[in-house]
Amino acid sequence: MTTGFELDGNAMAGDLREIFAVDLTEAVATCAGCGRPSAVAALLVWGPAPGLVARCPGCEDVVLRLVRAPGRAWLDVRGAVSLRIALPEESVAEGPA
Amino acid sequence: MTEARWETPSARTLVLDVPQWPGHLPGQHIDVRLTAPDGYSAQRSYSIASAWRDGGTVELTIQRVADGEVSSYLTDVLEPGQQLELRGPVGGWFVWRGAPAPVLLVAGGSGVVPLMAMIRARGDARGRQPFRLIYSVRAPQDTLYATELARRVRDDPGLDVHLAYTRKTPDDWLEPPGRIGVATLNTHGWPPDFAPDVFVCGPTSFVEATADILVALGHDASRIRTERFGGTA
Numbered sequence: 001m002t003t004g005f006e007l008d009g010n011a012m013a014g015d016l017r018e019i020f021a022v023d024l025t026e027a028v029a030t031c032a033g034c035g036r037p038s039a040v041a042a043l044l045v046w047g048p049a050p051g052l053v054a055r056c057p058g059c060e061d062v063v064l065r066l067v068r069a070p071g072r073a074w075l076d077v078r079g080a081v082s083l084r085i086a087l088p089e090e091s092v093a094e095g096p097a
Numbered sequence: 098m099t100e101a102r103w104e105t106p107s108a109r110t111l112v113l114d115v116p117q118w119p120g121h122l123p124g125q126h127i128d129v130r131l132t133a134p135d136g137y138s139a140q141r142s143y144s145i146a147s148a149w150r151d152g153g154t155v156e157l158t159i160q161r162v163a164d165g166e167v168s169s170y171l172t173d174v175l176e177p178g179q180q181l182e183l184r185g186p187v188g189g190w191f192v193w194r195g196a197p198a199p200v201l202l203v204a205g206g207s208g209v210v211p212l213m214a215m216i217r218a219r220g221d222a223r224g225r226q227p228f229r230l231i232y233s234v235r236a237p238q239d240t241l242y243a244t245e246l247a248r249r250v251r252d253d254p255g256l257d258v259h260l261a262y263t264r265k266t267p268d269d270w271l272e273p274p275g276r277i278g279v280a281t282l283n284t285h286g287w288p289p290d291f292a293p294d295v296f297v298c299g300p301t302s303f304v305e306a307t308a309d310i311l312v313a314l315g316h317d318a319s320r321i322r323t324e325r326f327g328g329t330a
Contacts, residue, residue, distance in 0.1 A: 006301060006326070007325055007326060008325045009190075010191050011126075011142045013126060013142070013188035014128035014142060014184045014187040017187050018184075023187070025188055025189060026190045040190075041188070041190035041324075042322075042323065044325075050140075
């Protein structure tokens with residue numbers, strides 16, 4: 001059992017928002033280790049910045065890793081099978097009546 | 098920063114006037130970055146304490162943490178008139194969007210800050226959602242927003258606040274000091290049948306213990322949103 005983490009994915013919101021066009025902390029990441037879906041905000045995060053490691057709250061496998069440096073960022077997502085990102089419903093264009 | 102006020106001997110609220118601030122939702126954060134003359138920089142994420150009003154200010158309440166290189170600068174060094182490097186608002190998960198469901202807020206220490214933003218937003222909007230706050234705090238003098246919470250319990254219909262002291266209680270208090278447990282959450286929270294939206298914020302161990310109890314009491318885990326903060330923020 002790994003202990004000693006201090007934060008959760010809520011604290012990654014700012015760095016992820018610089019990379020993605022949407023708020024990624026609301027996205028649901030499915031853990032490649034155990035298959036458990038979790039909001040990115042609910043992942044357990046070890047720091048300190050600029051290198052953050054986000055682990056699954058179920059099995060503690062690494063789901064995301066984010067390293068921020070001046071002018072660039074590395075995002076390692078190999079611990080996630082998928083990221084489900086909610087998008088606003090597209091308004092269906094109405095044809096001529 | 099336009100102004101600052103002490104909430105307790107170790108927690109200070111910073112009032113920020115942020116140009117072109119787009120507004121924020123209760124529960125969102127700001128990232129603060131401090132950079133030393135030699136280029137060393139440190140960044141921390143802080144919950145916003147205030148509810149947004151057009152043209153208004155943004156408030157952060159910072160709890161001084163022993164060895165906290167950022168928090169101690171913000172509580173003890175930064176003066177009104179000085180500038181801060183900010184990024185935000187960020188975060189969209191630990192956010193109350195004004196849904197009609199009853200709400201249970203559970204705070205450990207300075208974890209009350211984002212929950213206070215929710216209480217303030219509901220109060221400003223004259224919201225009717227039933228709100229309950231269970232606030233675990235070490236001792237009476239450590240209670241953030243004590244005066245405002247007492248006023249809002251009187252003036253904001255449907256808001257209840259229960260304080261749970263872990264080390265020292267007021268003199269006339271009936272309960273002995275102790276950590277939040279099953280009895281506190283059962284007595285002062287909402288029954289699971291009410292399907293409340295639950296927000297829990299505090300140190301990691303507090304959040305884990307509280308969320309486990311709520312699930313054991315029958316609350317739907319998918320309605321429980323948590324935010325953990327570290328000891329060095």
